[in-house]
Amino acid sequence: MTGALLDALLFAGGYNATVVALGCAAFGLAAGSLGCFVLLRGRALIADAAAHATLPGVAGAFILAALAGWDARSLPLLLAGGAISAGAAVLAVGALTRGGRIRDDAAMALVLSIGFGLGVVLVSVVQSLPVGGQAGLKSFILGQAAGMSAFDARLIGGLAVLSLLLVALLFRPLAALCFDRDFAASVGLPVRALDLALLGLMLAVTVAGLRAVGLILVVGLMVIPAVTARLVTERLGVMVALAGVLGAAAAWLGAGLSAAAPNLPTGATIVLVACAMFVLALVVAPRRGVLAFAWRQLRLSLVVARDHALRAAFEAAERQPAAGAIGWPDLGRGAGWSAWQRAVLPRWLRWAGLVAERPEGGVALTPAGLAMARELTRRHRLWEHYMQSAGGLPPEAAHRAADQVEHTLPPEVAMEAEAWLRRHDPARLPPAGGLIRPGEPETERGPR
């Protein structure tokens, strides 16, 4: 199998296999990049409904061709039939939802199941026709790249490349449409025509994918690469290009795999390859990935525990200036460290030069640690006062509310809160340079 796979991937499987692989890759490229706009315009579900609704068109075209005595296996004819019935399905969804008659999702589910059901019935009618080639229709449901002719592959590739060029040409108007349709219309963009163009491109890419990927899974190659690309970038241009590359890679790899392994359906293989890419991105994506998210959570919890410890140490020193060093357990307990934080934080605090061990035992804040603790305390008390004065919270609630905002709000917001206090409640602020007094009486504070 490995040899066959390599052959398929390296275009060594002969002229026909090469053209088929290239056709599939071109389809993946077009589906991935167009999929970004389909997704951003909120059209993923209607794309799925349209894909399912291609079946009655494909089967209907087969029946008509058979009755007329043409070659019923002609791919252009079948794809045209599929495009017509899918287009009708899209129009039907529009008509059903107009004026709020039926909700969008209900209309799409309705059209999807009616279209697919009608298609399945027509396919069974086809089986009874006295012509050959009925078995080929099944490949439109789950996709079968094997056995595709070079002519078919070129047709698919041509359709995909044409769609891709249109996407590139309409890139900026489509971006404006997807982000803010009303604004786009207000500056004179023909938003109706653009929406129709987007739907038309979606239909073109859908029917291009029918033969290789199949109507059930074709929407996957529009959605999965786009979602994957979105996970790793915040730029539309990068997203569209990356989704195209991912779609092409998935289609090419998947088609190669299914060509190498007998009875492996092409569509499912392609979608699973795309899925693997998605899962990888979901885990390792720099900002939106699961790991990045977990790391941010971890870091924030450490920062919060560190800040609480520094503040606790500072306030302890404020109450008893002569007490001197504090033990790690005191520091940790006062700040409510959990077990793993007790394991990590002392190392971190020492490494960052915020505390130093004292020869006689215990630890003390370094000058840097003291400065930081002082600033943290000041900011916490500033928020306490702000919450009491501007928010009218009782002291205890203000203390908790301050705990929640002080670690996450940026310093400029704290400065705005200070400016507010200076204007509205200056008695709460100390004279220049002094430290703000606690926002609640000492007796209520105590260790918690």
Added chain:
Amino acid sequence: MNDAAPAAMRSPPGPPQVPALAVRHLSVAYHEQPVLWDVSWESPSSGLAAIVGPNGAGKSTLLKAVLGLVPRLSGEVRVFGRPIAEARRRVGYLPQRASVDWDFPATALQVAAMGRYPRVGWFRPLPRAERERARAALAEVGMADFADRQIGQLSGGQQQRVFLARALALEADLYLMDEPFAGVDAATERAIVEVLQRLAAEGRMVIAVHHDLATAPQYFGHVLLLNVRAIAAGPMATTFTPENLARTYGGRLSLLEQAVAAARAGGARVAGPAGP
């Protein structure tokens, strides 16, 4: 699209007596429910005007109907004396911030740059000079430092400023703004007011849907009181009266009393740059 002859349309707003916006007998209905009924109004040719009225009064719909974003049942719209299709280059629209998905993959600069494409054309990358103008528009609203930030990572007030920058980048003569102060912090509100006053000082017209009755007389020199019908319109000082507010807000008495109190309190602070 009307890419031709922008130069002629960019010329000065013409004789000052031409209203920036004139609607005549405008009616709009959603699903047979009238939202706007026989509204006629002429705005000044420049300055700041507020559209004030209760929820569901059709304020946003009025702006959308002017722009052709919702179908009109009847009526006529003139922008600087011309049909809207001929005057799009002179109109800038600021939609409600909540009307778009801010998770869209774009930076603040890219959103502001959308305000330049109508002039440059949509089918080629923005030239460097145009990109700089978009950046300048961001600077005007105090967002220069956030140009490369993804818009989803901005605060609500910052997002609203980006929207305003995109509108400024249009260099329009008539601005239609849908609740520019909705859900923004005090600093952003002050910044937006400054921008609006600068626009008015440059001879442009800003028409804004405004919810806060207390600040309306401070910020705006002109007002349209709207509740499906146009109740009253004119200079703030003579139009924003308790009687007119009572007619606009109908029987909602507690709200009404607040409004009157706010009008009295705010009235003392009127004048200034927001004057008619």
